[in-house]
Amino acid sequence: MDGLAAYVVRRLLFLPVTLLIVSFATFCITRWGPGDPISVYSGQYRDPEAFERVRHQYGLDRSIPEQYGIWLKDVVLHGDFGPSFRFRDRDIPEIIGPKIWVSFRLSIYAFFLTFLIGIPIGVIAAVKQGSWLDPFLISVFLFFQSVPALVTVPIMVLIFAAKLHWLPPGGFDGMFSTSMVIPTLALSLPGIAGIARLARATTLGTLGADFVRTARAKGIAEFDVITRHVVRNSVVPVMTTVVGLSLVGLIEGALFTETLLGINGIGRFAFESVNTRDYNVVLAIVLLGATAFVFANLLVDLALVVVDPRIRAGRPQ
């Protein structure tokens, strides 16, 4: 496995380069854009001279490359991501850490549910191709995919919270509480159709393969043919890729669901931070997302090696 280890090291060595590029781009985009955090923060107090003094205090009156240099130095040498212009009492990791943790726990059921429902639905649809079941299943889940959280969440709140009082109207009380039901449904239902269609397509592709015919010819039970030969060879590798990308979604949070249910997750917070020009917070969230993306992709590559022996990491195929 020397080749694999070298591959991982090489990929990880690229991480700082990636982050440097992402951070510089984000830094410039946020600071060049219209508006500035001091002005937004001041609300109805419009005192340009006071704004200037505060900007100077934060070094916002320096040139962008100079500001970036200072920021980079603080991050690298002190692990300090700079001040939040809104939450002045706290450090940035302290502000976003709990929110990421909330979003992560909020979406973890949905993450598994999407695959646990989506993959079997797709495989069943493929196997039952030509019967009524195939278009029926796909249509049902396409319907859920087409209805955004902006619609499903208020309807679920209206029925289950306001009318029936079975569930709380929002908030987050931990993973083992009824407050998880609405967000889990809202976050998983739209994703199922996508996974199901992908699983259906790859299954169909494999169903006609020679080794499947051979397996059937050997007299293996149809159920075993599907689960051992078809799914293992087609669905799993493709899904691994999708899972990797979805992993990033776990820490990015869900803007609409979090907003509508009054949950202080990172999705909603990132949106607020952009709106209020809290530059350093936006930057920290973007960098975290980029890091997660790099690691998720790495994990996917490694997982593929495990599930598909034909793939050799780091070597052209």
Next chain:
Amino acid sequence: MSSKLTIAAGAVAAGLIIVLAVVLILVVGGGGGGDKGSATGDTRTPTTSPADNGPAGSGELRLRGPDPLVLDPAVAQDADSATYIVEIFSGLVRLDRDLKVQPDLAASWDVSPDGKTYTFHLNPKATFHDGRPVTAEDIKYSFQRALAPETASVVAENFLGDIAGAKDVSRGRATEISGLKVIDDQTISLTLDQPKAYFLYKLTYPTAFVVDQRQIQANPKRWTQKPNGTGPFKLKEWRLGERIVLEAYNNNVLGAPKLQKITFELQGGSALVDYQDGNIDATGVGLDDLQRVQDPSDKLHAEYQQAPRMSIDYIGFNTTTKPFDDPKVRQAFAMAVDRQKIAEVVLQGAAPIANGILMPGVPGHTDDDKTLPYDPARAKQLLSESKYGSDIGQVTLALSGAGATAGPYDEALVQMWRDNLGVDVQIQQAESGTFFQDIDQGRYQMFHIGWIMDYPDPEDVLDVLFYSKSRQNSTRYTNPEIDAKLERARVEQDTEKRLTIYRDVEKQLLNDAAWIPMFFDTAHVLVKPYVKNFVVPPLVVERYRDVEVTR
């Protein structure tokens, strides 16, 4: 308190759900009428009887609370943060729930005959939460810290800048406020640059609250997570974005609060559902549920209260750009708006029509309607008499928000201008990040916005927003006659004469149509019957001290 980016349009939910901010949804705020507090002319105010430290309170109040940004009184300027700051900290003087200036850490004060020097006598019973007595040096430290450039406060100069030499500190030219003198441990005097009738009000604002020097120097970055304040409640727990718990400080200078504990949940879905489920003891009511709770046959009706807020929703004109540099065009636009109809149809009676600029409770407010009447025929005539005739070119109304549609309120305005004047007004929505800045820079022709009073004095709206050299003059209104009157009112020591000047200024501004005043803000709340003395004051002032929960 301000920084409410909203009033005219708070955009939640990715800007797709427009909250009509005329209806205040959060349970924040302060109480009733209130006139001029203590007039500056008289000397020595009576020492109220503080601290007959009655029996400590019991009971817990559970509320949904806004998410505060900072709990440092020197830098906070948003209503959400102030909600907690006014309970945890306190200053020399306070506004009570009726917005009268009352003794707090200072038991009494004298004003010099020229109205320029205030001498405060601290209450010997005033202590920090850790029991240490509050001294004049603490006041001095707190004021100087608030002004110091390193503190980076955008509001410090606004509220402390009237003290002689304060601006030298905020601009880094001095470290000591020359107009502030510590006479002894219990006595401090403040000398102003000019006699200002509203000065005591400014001291009721968080910027002038007392903080603990020892704590801040020992822990400069994190002290606000467990601040050693002087207010009636201690901060027991602050979990960012989740929960804030306040606990009674029984040795508060004005006596022990009647509550033992207040829990604010900072997150959650529909507060009304939570209220009905009995998880919270009071909640604000949004526009969507208002009709229901106002219906006497609804079971929630008995728990419903409404209270006026000292803020106003208005349409502002940029009086220096085409076509609104001609007062006739402004008057025409004002007279073409049927506010009665918007009140009934769109707002469903949630907020009273503004009968002027000064809100009820602000000294100088009168009950008669001082605004231009709805008169489409006259409006049309005025427009044709204007220097632009009926060809006024492109007109755009700017709003804060990011929704797919602007919402029925602004759509109704556009419709009325089209029907009554034949003018097609475009709506431009700007996200809050640029809205205020664009107004500062005069980029809009007219804008829909609000103003929230910081203290109950007409100066805080008429002078701050319409004095030609004011930095906050967003309409760019310039009128030498009004400037002269405003300057006179600032230093006028006779309350009645002063208010007469302000009423006159208000009338003139309305006739000149610098604004179209739309609605006064109103808070709508539901309070459980077992909660006593729960009021929503018109401003964010300390308000939970007297609340009792008898569950």
